[in-house]
Amino acid sequence: MDNRILELLEQQTEGYLSGEVLSKDLHISRTAVWKHIKKLEAQGYKFEASRRLGYRLISKPSKLSIQELMEKLSGTSLIKAIKLHESVDSTQNIAQRLAEDDAPQGTLVIAEQQTSGRGRMGRKWVSPSGKGIWMSLVLRPRLPLQFASQLTLLTAVALCRALKTVAAPLDIGIKWPNDLLIGGKKISGILLESTAEDERLKYVIAGIGISVNLEADDYPEELLPIATSLRMELGRPLDRADIIAAFIIEFEQLYNVYQNEGFGLIRTVWEALSVSLFKPTQLKTPTGIVVGTPIGLDESGALLVKLEDGSLLPIFSAEMSPLSDNRS
Amino acid sequence: MDNRILELLEQQTEGYLSGEVLSKDLHISRTAVWKHIKKLEAQGYKFEASRRLGYRLISKPSKLSIQELMEKLSGTSLIKAIKLHESVDSTQNIAQRLAEDDAPQGTLVIAEQQTSGRGRMGRKWVSPSGKGIWMSLVLRPRLPLQFASQLTLLTAVALCRALKTVAAPLDIGIKWPNDLLIGGKKISGILLESTAEDERLKYVIAGIGISVNLEADDYPEELLPIATSLRMELGRPLDRADIIAAFIIEFEQLYNVYQNEGFGLIRTVWEALSVSLFKPTQLKTPTGIVVGTPIGLDESGALLVKLEDGSLLPIFSAEMSPLSDNRS
Known part of the structure; x- marks a missing residue:
């Protein structure tokens, strides 16, 4: 049904097609027409809708092929x-x-x-x-x-x-x-x-x-x-x-x-x-919160975090947030 | 049907039940009886089968509960x-x-x-x-x-x-x-x-x-x-x-x-x-064959293999076979 509505509107790119005409041609209610239009919009089609004139297709979504x-x-x-x-x-x-x-x-x-x-x-x-x-x-x-x-x-x-x-x-x-x-x-x-x-x-x-x-x-x-x-x-x-x-x-x-x-x-x-290095950071790891400054990756891919005492801690898994920011 | 055969044989633990009696009682062919006995054997039941006397249940499989x-x-x-x-x-x-x-x-x-x-x-x-x-x-x-x-x-x-x-x-x-x-x-x-x-x-x-x-x-x-x-x-x-x-x-x-x-x-x-350590070994890794002597695990869990030149190579994934043995 979506395809038939599209066909009708594509033949009519200059003007509008009223909901009444669409509903008659397709033997469905005007509410059903409106629902199909909404569904097409969700797929990326754009319509101009006028209470007096009806619907006009403005643009189709670009499709991958x-x-x-x-x-x-x-x-x-x-x-x-x-x-x-x-x-x-x-x-x-x-x-x-x-x-x-x-x-x-x-x-x-x-x-x-x-x-x-x-x-x-x-x-x-x-x-x-x-x-x-x-x-x-x-x-x-x-x-x-x-x-x-x-x-x-x-x-x-x-x-x-x-x-x-x-x-x-x-x-x-x-x-x-x-x-x-x-x-x-x-x-x-x-x-x-x-x-x-x-x-x-x-x-x-x-x-x-x-x-x-x-x-x-x-x-x-x-x-x-x-x-x-x-x-x-x-x-x-x-x-x-x-x-x-x-x-x-x-x-x-x-x-x-x-x-x-x-x-x-x-x-x-x-x-x-990376934009994550050399800034003080809070890391929520599975075993607790770590505060420090990431300085790079180690050979295995873990994040190397410099702690306050100068030691380096490899972090394998964590959620990272800026130190001054509590947004998760 | 397997259960009914078992029932009949369980009632008869001292003697045998002939295939003929089983086939009559259960209204199936003697070949069908034999097939059910084979199926029960695959489940761990043991039978004595005598051409003259028929079948006798010797032992039932132990079941987990x-x-x-x-x-x-x-x-x-x-x-x-x-x-x-x-x-x-x-x-x-x-x-x-x-x-x-x-x-x-x-x-x-x-x-x-x-x-x-x-x-x-x-x-x-x-x-x-x-x-x-x-x-x-x-x-x-x-x-x-x-x-x-x-x-x-x-x-x-x-x-x-x-x-x-x-x-x-x-x-x-x-x-x-x-x-x-x-x-x-x-x-x-x-x-x-x-x-x-x-x-x-x-x-x-x-x-x-x-x-x-x-x-x-x-x-x-x-x-x-x-x-x-x-x-x-x-x-x-x-x-x-x-x-x-x-x-x-x-x-x-x-x-x-x-x-x-x-x-x-x-x-x-x-x-x-482990029985894999301190013996010369061949390791088939995804990137090639390594020959050496495993001496232990490293901190990550990789197998440490001592090569001929004395260096240690961590092995993460391989198939291992004794050096003198080509059985895979």
Whole structure:
């Protein structure tokens, strides 16, 4: 039914179609017409609605296409399959099921919309239709389990480098371990879900959410002080396929370097891109609160925090907040 | 139908019941009777079969009971729920589904039989009905991902200590990382499946298979040179509930020590119980073959291998085989 309403409105791009005409043509009530319009709006279609004249289609959401993505990724060999969905609960769930069914490394799941996008620590992730990049990449690194957290840091480096290029001249930095920030506000989130047998990684699902073309009214009020989008910062929309391709290209390069030469280079670049270092910080770890100044990463990928007595403490897992700020 | 055959044979413990009588009484063919007898044998029932006299029930399999287990575990607080199954594909699969549905730490899944028991690296695990302990324990350690492999070593220490007590005076040792051996033959396997979000463990499923009362004809021919059971080594059957309880009690103690005081003690005890140290060894790692002599564990739980040039190499993941032996 949504498609039939769209068809009728597309034939009528200059003028309006009244709710009455739509309801007659489609044999549904005017309330039903209104409900379908709302549903289309949620998918990114924009309408002008006039009580007197009816509805007019103003703009359609830009859609990702597998063909376009494949063309932009033709120089890479990492991506073996792209699964593009209109709406899913969470691309992580889809990718996880595929990985359990032996999907190869390089299977990429993308959705225009997530209805239950997942962030770190069970938090929700705002992922409205057509506005952002919500994707999950299946990886099968031949790595011991210990090193999975290095992949988290690598993914942040790849995404930061990709966004700095496509969204230049925005100043984008990494908050430990893997959030990307512009002026202290979050523009993307990374969630790596790892599954291991004993000391051997079976697979890793790298989930990436990027707030590309979201506008202020896409966010719940309470998130506006801490979240932003590339569009809001740049003042213009960006092409999502370009960003996906830029990320995959960066990721593939770093992933190859990492697998061949280890964590050294990734660590150095992470430190260079980080906005979490050399500032007094409070870290809520599973075993208690640590106050100190992060000065870098150690060889394993742990955050090295300088304590008041001058000693260095490696932190493997924590929530970080500025010392002067109690906002979680 | 299996139950009705059992009933009839149980009423007749002194004498035999002929296939003809059984087939008449149950209104099934004599071939069908024979098939049901085979099925019951697979479940651990033993029959004497005489062409002239028919069948006689000799012994029933010993069954685990939740009540008996709970009584034996009354001194511990780790176990929150026991799920006892007659036959499952794999207790790991069941426990994993429970963990995804938020089952608490201490959920213990036990099966009399596994039809697709899983071992390390996707290998099958022989788990006939009533003869062994096939179980999976849900853990939710508040640990960074990096430390999951320490839990693998801890589980091996707990199981080795438990078996040395209940199956004294057998000489049981740990082969790196977590197989238990008697005289070079495997008597148990441990498989820890970990799931993590970024650097944080979500849950760990500790799968434990113990060949308690298996007899030689329970194994495929080709496994006999490398596998054995406690019964085959001791010359008498053991009570499975006692072994489960002994393991849980050991595990709980070590797990508490580990969470409060770290890996130090576990490492020392693992080294003391290991049969993998101080012997020239070949290690097949994901990045190539390493030849050297393991001398202990490092702080992270990696195996420290002394190379020919005297340097120490930490090994995180490998398959180990004696240098003079090409058996994989």
